[in-house]
Amino acid sequence: MSRRFRYDAWHGGSDPLAPPVDLRAALDQIGRDVMEGASPRSALEEMLRTGTRDTAGLDELTRRLWQRRSELQRRHRLDGTLSEVRRLLDRALQQERLSLAADTGEDARFRELQLDALPPDVAGQVAELANYDWRSPDARETFEEIQQMLGTEFLEQRFQGMKQAMQHVTPEDVERVRQMLDDLSALLAAHARGDADVQQKFEQFMAQHGEFFPENPRNVDELVDALAARSAAAQRLLNSMSEQQRAELMSLSQQAFGDPRIAQALQRLDQQLQGLRPGEDWAGQARFRGDQPMGLAEATAAMAELGELDRLAEQLGQSYPGASLEDIDLEALERQLGPQAVVDAQRLSEIEQQLRQQGLLQRAPDGSLRLSPRAMRRLGETALRSVISQLRSRRGERDTDRAGAAGELTGTTRPWSYGDAEPWDAVRTVRNAVLRRAGEGPDSALLDISDLEVAETEQRSRAAVVLCVDTSWSMVQDGRWVPMKRTALALHHLVATRFRSDALQLVTFGRYASTVDVGELASLEGVWEQGTNLHHALLLAGRHLRRHPDAQPVVLVVTDGEPTAHLEPDGEAVFQYPPTPHTLGVTLSEVDALHRLGTTLSVFMLGEDPRLKAFVDIVARRGGGRVLSPTADGLGAAVVGDYLQTKRHR
Structure with missing residues (x-):
């Protein structure tokens, strides 16, 4: 027999056939922020907030939550029950007056005077008419409809699905509800006391009154959680009303099913729940400004929905201590924003987990996050790929998989x-x-x-390479900070993967110069300080070259300003602008020293400073090197291209 297969839409979460998360794009985004001065932790948080190309971020999901919240508040108003009571009461009074008008007796006139003397507010009228002997059967039926509606509305506020169960209420039904409320109050009191047999009492309660609890709680705590959430929403509803509306509702609650004991039991229940769950939002409120009236049950459900939206916004905001993407209530998120929002949240969580599990982010000894060496290799690979694409477009060069200069x-x-x-x-x-x-x-x-x-x-030849990069404030100010870092990453990755016998040293120079590894350079923050100490940088470059006497010396200098600082014999940096002849002299002395070592010196001049241009021309003449003037975007291609050209010449 041939088997038949039926295919349908997947409803079990993220698409099992969807491609895996794009860690490279996420890492590139994090790396870009790190190179701009952000910490790895803040860069990760920023990526989660903004999302990726294919995944909505936490900020977008939060924006959609607030939009839904605003739509809900703009569409509805809270006085639906009061309006409906007023409408039914007007109809009952009209029916009663018509019946009395047909009667010429004194009793009918007396009853008309009673109706004329009713209080002006709806709640007062309902309270007065509770004991009124209606002449009109239709009016009596309408008034009983008010009492039944109030009973079902107040019960539906606290118990989900009660309105459907109480469509046709008999006195026996009312008594059954009252008995359930009394038993529930006794159960909650036993739970508050910590009675040992509370689970047994709970099971007995559910066996007798389980029809009122479609949530089917498994224990008292689950029962309390469900009831407290709705009770708190009912309290927030009252908080959102005017004082007059609150007073009318409290008075009308005494007329629920025409039995004031129901209201008293509900008030007792609210007090118990507030004591058991003080962490619920009992003091909140919301402003509804729409034109569609909502009944008490519907308004309470809307308040509960607003509470759920607020909790989701807090979870997505991740601003509380110990926040984690695992805290997001995915079921609530799907109810509010649909299944795609759940997929986006899961993918963000997966990206964060994969970044950690694959060792792209690791924790430093001081507890902070940092990019791992593996992450730096990926960033370098991306930077090098971008540089190579520029080289191809400029000179028709192509990538190669050959290792070393000759292989x-x-x-x-x-x-x-x-x-x-x-x-x-x-x-x-x-x-x-x-x-x-x-x-x-x-x-x-x-x-x-x-x-x-x-x-x-x-390899036929081996090189000792020093990349000296200017880290003075002007590099940050003029938008050359990130291109400089990408250039260093690209060159480092090229040497580490294609020319491993070459010895590369990275040197940064501002007021002072220092040797750094590629991770330190990538996470280096721009600091305002005066001084471009090329003299110190060339001293460190010469030290690296002398440690590799058998290698071809190569020095690459990236700067946007003339030397304005030099190092004294005691190790102190001296700054002066405009630069003194002594600063220029000691800097050129180091250029001469490098030239005597046979160094190939290339200077990459950023900007159009005429003083810098005059200085680098002198450097080129005395050091036998080259001067290039790339744009910030073309810096990486210029440096890597110069390095590869030097390799070919060797």
């Missing part, structure tokens, strides 16, 4: 490690797999990553 085989092999681009040694790899399976058994994997060996290559 000549040495005849030796080594285990494969992340980032290796050398060819596999097939014989050694298969041999390792066979030996491993002989020890582990035939059920082990045919090929494991530990089996891989690559062929060693030898």
